[in-house]
Every structure is written in structure tokens, then in C-alpha cells.
């Protein structure tokens with residue numbers, strides 16, 4: 001096709017726009033990677049829950065931090081109509097010390113072994129009912145603290161500091177931008193509310209639920225789907241709104257820059273377009289050649305920037321402090337398709353210009 | 368029997384008021400298929416304007432152009448484009464090739480814009496390249512061709528889609544007289560052999576003598592040149 005031949009024969013002209021498209025594609029990929037990365041840090045552990053829905057206490061506003069469930073409510077939540085399985089889960093943030101007295105915090109989740117709340121152990125062993133001071137720590141936690149299965153770690157909460165033993169490694173991700181650590185729910189309750197709890201002390205923060213059509217308001221608790229729960233994690237919606245705005249901005253810039261470039265190219269080619277029309281080419285044919293050029297250049301830009309983003313991702317993972325950028329196949333695909341779309345939209349600016357060229361300029365009279 | 372091409376009372380005025388240029392005034396003539404007309408006349412006399420109207424590049428201000436009984440001066444934009452790519456072969460005064468395409472690709476483009484990319488087109492391109500002595504330059508891009516070579520590619524391009532009407536504006540301007548003669552000969556052969564209708568604008572009387580009939584433009588008006596030595600094919 002002649003649009004492609006033109007790219008081949010006028011490489012320099014097109015190399016420039018190719019470079020710009022590559023950079024824009026890279027930028028948008030990074031923004032989208034940041035969106036995915038931030039989300040993972042905000043709550044990949046919640047995404048990884050083996051549940052369809054989550055129950056929160058009434059009035060907690062779907063905040064895991066504020067949600068507190070007493071024994072009676074947990075009992076009722078586990079008997080909601082349509083339920084297949086359920087497990088209470090406790091959450092508390094606590095600091096731990098590592099290395100030369102460095103302090104960091106982690107998200108501690110209390111669960112009951114044998115329930116759907118139990119995470120998969122990738123190394124070591126799961127917790128037993130008598131592992132009162134045992135932990136299942138996320139890989140990220142172990143990497144951060146330079147610890148491994150079998151080590152002990154001092155956890156401080158309130159005024160106490162207790163030594164815990166890491167008995168297993170899990171790969172559950174993060175919660176509230178902190179790596180997760182699983183422990184027994186009884187220990188969690190002790191950590192959060194102190195030893196020897198009185199009658200009526202909450203026994204869980206949330207309840208994980210499996211089953212169909214569970215969502216709704218109940219007596220003392222409300223049940224929402226996992227994705228609603230995710231969106232309500234503190235900070236997620238604001239952060240995602242920012243990333244979404246950046247992303248749209250990226251696509252807009254892409255459409256504008258690619259559009260302007262092809263607009264200028266169209267203006268430069270007015271005489272040629274006139275000649276094409278004079279020999280009988282339709283405006284549609286001429287425009288489609290330009291569109292094909294836009295799509296080709298964008299595809300080339302993506303073919304360079306996608307692997308480049310992959311390499312960047314790999315390089316960032318090597319850094320001692322992990323950067324919240326993550327790529328999934330989905331990120332690459334949606335970004336690519338959206339950018340192609342934006343580029344084609346940008347090319348539409350030139351359509352009117354093409355349509356307006358009068359073939360008589362091929363006569364070369366007005367010089 | 369009606370003529371293949373009937374041009375009646377054709378006029379073209381550029382601009383209006385004080386700036387109006389009456390480029391073509393009340394021109395009437397007829398021509399049959401298989402005949403080749405030459406239009407001569409001084410610069411600015413309206414030759415290109417006349418050709419452009421017959422080639423549906425320009426709307427007449429007044430008058431009618433009928434080709435095979437169809438009024439081609441009042442076609443819709445889409446019909447005009449189709450007529451230009453399939454009904455007309457136009458060799459522009461400035462040859463107007465697509466600069467980044469090779470000689471061969473410039474010819475094949477005629478097929479592409481007509482939605483035909485078959486073997487037939489490639490064979491036709493080779494045949495025309497051969498006829499016009501361009502085979503050895505077929506893979507050179509237009510900007511690397513000499514003026515004369517470009518002119519010949521433009522002629523070959525005009526013949527690619529086997530059009531009913533061949534319009535040629537100063538085809539020999541950048542050719543030496545021997546090459547020019549050959550080019551006009553192949554044009555005449557093409558028009559006669561395929562029963563087309565040819566109109567050529569030239570300043571070169573030697574070239575004009577090779578055609579059936581000579582029309583002269585002067586200030587936008589047309590007169591037939593008397594040429595008793597050669598019988599008029601349309602008579």
C-alpha cells in the first residue's frame with residue numbers, strides 16, 4: 001500500500017514521529033503500571049482473599065480498620081442465606097523490629113486454621129492451633145526485613161514487645177501499603193484488645209464469605225462484593241482517580257501530538273493529495289492511507305515501548321526499595337489498544353483537510 | 368449517429384467582477400472515438416482550462432460536455448472521482464507523479480485506487496513501460512527520473528486504466544524531438560488501436576501534424592485550423 005511505501009521511502013520524516021509515539025506509549029504504560037502497582041500495594045491481599053464477599057460491621061463505612069464484629073454478629077454473618085463457606089478475619093497494623101533496630105509496620109491478619117481465611121503457604125508450614133506466637137509472613141515482608149522462615153521477629157503493640165517465630169512464607173501481597181502477616185485469630189485479638197478479653201470484645205474485623213447473592217444490609221453488618229470492598233480501601237479511590245486522570249491525560253496528549261503531526265504532514269502533502277484526487281483517488285482512499293500510517297507508526301511505537309516497559313519493570317524490581325509499578329498482560333493490552341484508538345482519533349483531525357483539497361491544484365496553475 | 372464527445376457552448380470564468388478571467392468562451396466542438404485532436408494556441412488562451420473541464424477536474428461556468436451521451440460536467444463528487452480514474456487518462460502539464468513512488472508503482476497506483484490489484488494490471492504496467500522505453504527505469508523513484516522520463520511515466524499512467532478519453536497537456540515539453548515524436552506516435556497508436564478519444568495540447572506543430580485535426584484557441588475562443596492536406600476524421 002502506498003501509505004506504507006511512503007514510510008519506507010521517507011524514513012527520517014517518520015522516524016521522528018515514531019520516536020515521539022514510542023515515548024508517549026512508554027509514558028502511558030508507566031502511568032498504567034503505576035496504577036496497577038499502587039493498587040497492588042493498597043490491597044492485593046484483599047484481592048487474594050478466597051472469598052466472594054466481605055461482611056463489615058454496621059457503621060464502619062466499609063473500613064476494615066473501623067469494622068469490629070462481636071461473636072453474635074460473626075455467628076449471624078456465617079449463616080446468611082446462600083452462603084457456602086465463611087471465615088472471620090481480624091486486622092491490625094503493628095510495628096516490628098528488624099536488623100539493627102529498624103522499625104517497620106506490617107498488616108497483621110488473624111485467621112482460623114482450616115477455614116477459607118487460611119492463606120496458601122509457599123514455604124515452611126501452615127499454622128497449627130497451638131502456634132500462639134507463630135507467623136506466616138509475606139515474601140515482601142521477608143525481603144524487606146531480610147528474614148526467612150525459622151527466624152524470630154519482635155512485634156510491638158501498645159507497650160509490649162513479643163517475639164514471634166516465622167513458621168511459613170506466603171505470597172498474599174499487601175494491605176494498606178504494608179506487607180501482610182498472618183497469625184492466629186486468638187493471638188490477633190490479644191494483640192489488638194489486650195490479654196484476657198472481656199465478654200463482648202470483638203472477635204473479628206470482617207468475615208470472608210463464599211456463596212452467591214450475599215450482598216446486602218443485615219442486622220448489625222453489611223455485606224459487599226470483594227471489588228466494592230477493594231474500592232473502599234482507604235486511599236484507593238483517590239489514588240485511582242489520580243491515576244485515571246493521568247492516564248486520560250496521556251491518551252489525550254497522544255491523540256493531540258499524533259494528530260498534529262499528521263495534520264502538518266497532510267498540509268505538506270496538499271499537492272500530492274490534489275494529484276491523487278485528480279487521477280481519481282477518493283478522499284476515503286487517501287485518508288485511509290494516512291490512517292494506515294498512523295496505525296503503523298503507533299504499532300511500531302508500541303513494539304518498542306512495551307518491551308522497554310517490561311525491562312523497566314524488571315529493573316525497578318531489582319531496587320532495594322520496591323517502586324509501586326507493576327505490569328500485567330492486561331495493562332499492556334489495554335494500553336496498546338487505547339493508544340491505537342487515541343492515535344486514530346488524532347488522525348481524524350486531518351480528514352477534513354484531506355476532503356477539502358481541490359484536485360485542480362494538480363494543474364499547477366497557482367504557483 | 369451522435370458523436371462520442373459533444374462539447375456545446377462551453378465557458379469558464381475564473382473569479383468575478385473586475386477580476387473575472389474569461390478563460391474559455393462559448394466553445395463548441397464534437398469528436399468521435401478513434402480520433403485524435405490537437406489543441407494549439409498561445410499561452411493563456413485557455414487550453415488547459417478546456418482540457419480540465421473535459422477531464423472533470425473543473426466545473427464549467429456554462430455549457431455541456433457529453434461523453435457517450437452522458438453529461439460529465441455535472442457529476443456528483445463521487446461520480447467525478449470515478450470518471451477521473453476510469454474514464455479519463457490525464458497527462459498534466461506538470462507531470463505530477465507521486466514523488467516517492469517508483470515509475471512502476473506510479474502506474475500500479477492507478478489500479479490500486481480503482482480497487483484492482485491483479486496480475487492484469489502488472490502486465491499492463493510492464494507493457495506500457497516497455498512501449499515508452501522505461502523498462503530499465505521502472506524501479507527508479509520519480510524524483511530520480513529525468514524530466515523526459517517523468518513525462519513518459521505520466522503518459523503511461525494516463526493509459527493504465529484503459530480510459531475512454533486521453534487528455535494530454537504539453538506531453539513533449541521536456542522531450543527531444545525524436546523522443547517526442549515516438550511518444551506522440553504511441554499515444555496516437557493507443558487511441559486509434561483501442562478506439563479511444565484523444566485530445567492533446569501542444570505548441571509543436573510537427574507533433575500536431577501527426578493527429579487528425581487541429582483546433583486553435585485564442586483568448587478563450589476556438590477556431591478550426593484549416594488543414595486541407597490531411598482529411599478530417601470527424602467530418
Ligand SMILES: Nc1ncnc2c1ncn2[C@@H]1O[C@H](COP(=O)(O)OP(=O)(O)OP(=O)(O)O)[C@@H](O)[C@H]1O
Pocket residue numbers: 365366381382388389390408409410411412413414415416417460
Ligand atoms: N485558477 C485560476 N484562477 C484564475 N485564473 C486562472 C486560473 N487558471 C487559469 N487562469 C487564467 O485563465 C487563462 C487561461 O489559462 P490556461 O491555463 O487555460 O491557459 P493555457 O492555454 O493552458 O496556457 P499555457 O499554454 O501557458 O499553459 C489564463 O489567463 C490564466 O491566467
Ligand SMILES: [Mg+2]
Pocket residue numbers: 414415416460536
Ligand atoms: Mg496550459
